[in-house]
Amino acid sequence: MENTVVKIENLVKRYGELVALDHFSLEIKEGEIFGLLGPNGSGKTTTINCLLSLLSFDKGNIEIFGKKMTPVSYDIKKDIGIIMQNVVVSDELTVRENIDYFCGLYIKDKDERRKCVDDAIKFVGLEDFVKFYPKKLSGGLLRRLNIACGIAHKPKLIILDEPTVAVDPQSRNRILEGIQELNRNGATIIYTSHYMEEVEQICTRIAIMDKGRKIAEGTKDELKRMIKNTETITIEALGLEDGVVAEMRSLPHVYEVRYDGKLLIILCSGGKHNLIRALDVLQKRELGFGRVYTELPTLNEVFLEITGKALRDKEE
Amino acid sequence: MQVFKLFMKVLKKNIFTSMIYIIVFIAISIPMAKSASTEKTFKDTSLKIVVFDEDGTDASRALAGFIGKKHKLKTLENDKDTIMQALYFQSVDYVLTINEGYGEKLLSDDTSALFSTYHMHDSYATVMVSQLLDTYVSAVRAYSAGGAELTDACEMASDAVLQQAEVTIARSKGSENFSESTAAHFRYLSYILVSVIINALCPVLLKLNKKEFRFRTNCSCIKPTSYTVQLFTGSAVFIGALWLALMVVSVVQNGGMFSGIAWYAVLNTFIYTIICTAISLLICSFDPSDNVVNLLTQIIGLGSSFLCGVFIPQSMLGSGVLAAAKFLPAYWYVKVVEMLSGAEVFDGSKLAVYLLIEAGFAAALLMMSLVVNRIRYTSAAIKLPTLRKEAQQ
Numbered sequence: 001m002e003n004t005v006v007k008i009e010n011l012v013k014r015y016g017e018l019v020a021l022d023h024f025s026l027e028i029k030e031g032e033i034f035g036l037l038g039p040n041g042s043g044k045t046t047t048i049n050c051l052l053s054l055l056s057f058d059k060g061n062i063e064i065f066g067k068k069m070t071p072v073s074y075d076i077k078k079d080i081g082i083i084m085q086n087v088v089v090s091d092e093l094t095v096r097e098n099i100d101y102f103c104g105l106y107i108k109d110k111d112e113r114r115k116c117v118d119d120a121i122k123f124v125g126l127e128d129f130v131k132f133y134p135k136k137l138s139g140g141l142l143r144r145l146n147i148a149c150g151i152a153h154k155p156k157l158i159i160l161d162e163p164t165v166a167v168d169p170q171s172r173n174r175i176l177e178g179i180q181e182l183n184r185n186g187a188t189i190i191y192t193s194h195y196m197e198e199v200e201q202i203c204t205r206i207a208i209m210d211k212g213r214k215i216a217e218g219t220k221d222e223l224k225r226m227i228k229n230t231e232t233i234t235i236e237a238l239g240l241e242d243g244v245v246a247e248m249r250s251l252p253h254v255y256e257v258r259y260d261g262k263l264l265i266i267l268c269s270g271g272k273h274n275l276i277r278a279l280d281v282l283q284k285r286e287l288g289f290g291r292v293y294t295e296l297p298t299l300n301e302v303f304l305e306i307t308g309k310a311l312r313d314k315e316e
Numbered sequence: 317m318q319v320f321k322l323f324m325k326v327l328k329k330n331i332f333t334s335m336i337y338i339i340v341f342i343a344i345s346i347p348m349a350k351s352a353s354t355e356k357t358f359k360d361t362s363l364k365i366v367v368f369d370e371d372g373t374d375a376s377r378a379l380a381g382f383i384g385k386k387h388k389l390k391t392l393e394n395d396k397d398t399i400m401q402a403l404y405f406q407s408v409d410y411v412l413t414i415n416e417g418y419g420e421k422l423l424s425d426d427t428s429a430l431f432s433t434y435h436m437h438d439s440y441a442t443v444m445v446s447q448l449l450d451t452y453v454s455a456v457r458a459y460s461a462g463g464a465e466l467t468d469a470c471e472m473a474s475d476a477v478l479q480q481a482e483v484t485i486a487r488s489k490g491s492e493n494f495s496e497s498t499a500a501h502f503r504y505l506s507y508i509l510v511s512v513i514i515n516a517l518c519p520v521l522l523k524l525n526k527k528e529f530r531f532r533t534n535c536s537c538i539k540p541t542s543y544t545v546q547l548f549t550g551s552a553v554f555i556g557a558l559w560l561a562l563m564v565v566s567v568v569q570n571g572g573m574f575s576g577i578a579w580y581a582v583l584n585t586f587i588y589t590i591i592c593t594a595i596s597l598l599i600c601s602f603d604p605s606d607n608v609v610n611l612l613t614q615i616i617g618l619g620s621s622f623l624c625g626v627f628i629p630q631s632m633l634g635s636g637v638l639a640a641a642k643f644l645p646a647y648w649y650v651k652v653v654e655m656l657s658g659a660e661v662f663d664g665s666k667l668a669v670y671l672l673i674e675a676g677f678a679a680a681l682l683m684m685s686l687v688v689n690r691i692r693y694t695s696a697a698i699k700l701p702t703l704r705k706e707a708q709q
Contacts, residue, residue, distance in 0.1 A: 052534075052535050054531055054534055054535065072539075074537045074539070077535065077536060077537050078537045080535065082532065082535045084528065084531070084532060086528050088528045088529055088531075088532040090322060090325075090326065090523065090529075091523075092325055092326045092328075092329040092330075092523075093322070093325060097325070101318055101321075101322055102532075102536070104318040105318055105533060105536035105537060105538045106536055106537050
């Protein structure tokens with residue numbers, strides 16, 4: 001059985017009267033890429049700050065690698081890599097010097113450090129930019145430098161807090177591939193992001209938080225099964241009569257049908273042959289139709305259904 | 317020593333503008349200090365005077381002779397344009413014409429229109445010569461009234477007016493080890509210290525204490541106390557090196573190693589360096605932007621220098637300005653320098669009080685920066701839940 005890398009039990013964090021974390025529990029196994037999702041102000045960053053002992057908490061217990069995490073747990077901290085949402089590098093140091101600085105906070109031996117820095121530079125593909133200063137780097141390269149600074153000491157647990165914000169698709173893809181490679185090399189990853197497609201692409205298990213509580217947890221398929229909508233069928237069809245739309249509504253597992261004169265959208269909850277049944281209705285009446293496509297629910301839909309569609313403040 | 321090394325690298329990148337301050341200081345202060353008064357004895361001023369004698373009597377010749385004893389007599393063509401040109405180019409300071417009838421008028425005790433003059437309006441030479449002539453004529457009249465012959469009266473008046481007392485500039489005991497030029501150098505040093513330290517130290521400390529940077533470092537294996545100690549060590553090395561470098565410049569300016577009371581000036585500078593460091597820490601505790609730091613450098617550097625007598629001697633400042641300046645450490649720094657230079661009678665106990673006041677400023681500023689940091693930390697902790705509450709509403 002896989003070892004538990006992170007264990008959070010009944011974590012409570014209060015800011016005065018406000019409860020930022022409300023009996024929050026979580027368990028992350030070795031080798032997982034664990035996605036932590038939640039709207040702004042849901043408590044993701046507070047969780048990570050508590051996990052790293054940057055914040056004290058009122059109640060609960062945090063264990064990392066089977067040991068209790070405290071602000072002075074330097075034996076645990078040496079195996080944790082953190083990649084923050086904001087790029088935290090020094091503008092006065094070159095790419096190589098920046099990586100060396102952050103690596104040097106964990107590894108004192110010069111030779112070992114040099115090798116780690118070389119590996120990190122190679123890993124993020126910054127070989128051609130080692131002598132560049134951060135101000136000369138593009139947004140994507142900066143993000144890669146930020147990642148290199150966080151992983152150079154070869155941590156066993158890597159926490160990435162929205163590492164792809166304001167990054168172009170090519171750089172984002174490179175970063176995501178890099179995260180998967182780190183995971184393949186043995187690192188356990190905790191990943192927070194607002195980009196659902198990223199989480200869906202790389203995370204093996206996901207927890208959704210809101211108002212300081214964990215409201216759902218599981219693999220992406222398990223999460224998708226938690227919501228009402230399991231399939232969305234879209235059919236291009238002109239001039240359908242009301243009777244046809246009504247017949248569609250009466251089909252098994254269909255819980256909502258929308259028609260605007262051009263597109264027929266059928267929302268289903270469960271069932272295996274929803275598309276065939278819908279097309280049967282049209283063929284039976286000898287009605288023509290254009291393109292037909294069916295979509296499984298996305299993580300975004302899962303997220304919105306679970307957390308609601310009301311706007312949240314941007315302050316985390 | 318990762319943080320210490322980073323401190324030095326960041327400092328290296330930010331030191332350029334501070335180096336300009338030091339280079340300009342060396343380029344300006346040393347020649348300025350050298351040009352400062354180094355006279356230890358009084359010497360009478362001698363002017364260039366042209367005398368046209370239209371009277372041609374013994375009395376007028378005696379006057380010309382009297383003037384020649386005190387000032388340099390120059391010859392010039394008696395032509396208005398030539399005279400005006402000579403005055404304009406300052407080849408002569410004063411042109412005196414002894415009018416015809418001068419001797420007779422003196423005998424009849426008539427002092428009207430004795431002379432015609434050309435001179436620069438309101439110049440100190442004009443005042444000096446006018447006073448000299450008045451004194452001389454009054455003396456001649458006094459001797460004549462006393463019964464002396466006119467020629468004797470002129471001779472006696474000349475002797476009386478030309479009598480000089482020996483004048484020596486008084487300097488306090490021990491101040492011979494601290495010349496006026498060294499005093500000027502040490503005065504300017506306070507401006508350089510405050511400007512360079514704020515300008516170089518604040519950006520480094522602000523960068524390394526940036527919230528995200530501290531957070532990121534706190535996630536690592538380095539202990540917060542070790543981080544602070546390394547920052548402190550970096551600051552101390554920089555401040556110490558700067559102070560030593562400026563002392564080397566001072567030794568060069570002094571023309572040799574300090575001796576006697578000049579060591580108090582070195583101690584004074586050391587305490588002032590700590591004050592400047594404390595000012596920098598206080599500024600950093602408000603987390604200002606780079607532009608604000610630059611602005612504060614100018615305001616604090618120039619403001620305190622002008623108010624406290626760095627550029628202008630304290631004796632020339634108004635009592636109101638000096639009363640306000642007492643609340644600034646630069647005032648006490650300059651007081652020490654002035655005492656050492658002999659502008660104030662040297663008193664060891666007074667000097668100790670001045671130095672203690674400076675040390676008090678350093679302690680107070682350090683305490684203030686600690687208090688401000690604590691208040692900022694507490695208010696930030698209060699602000700966070702407020703923001704979160706608003707976010708949830």
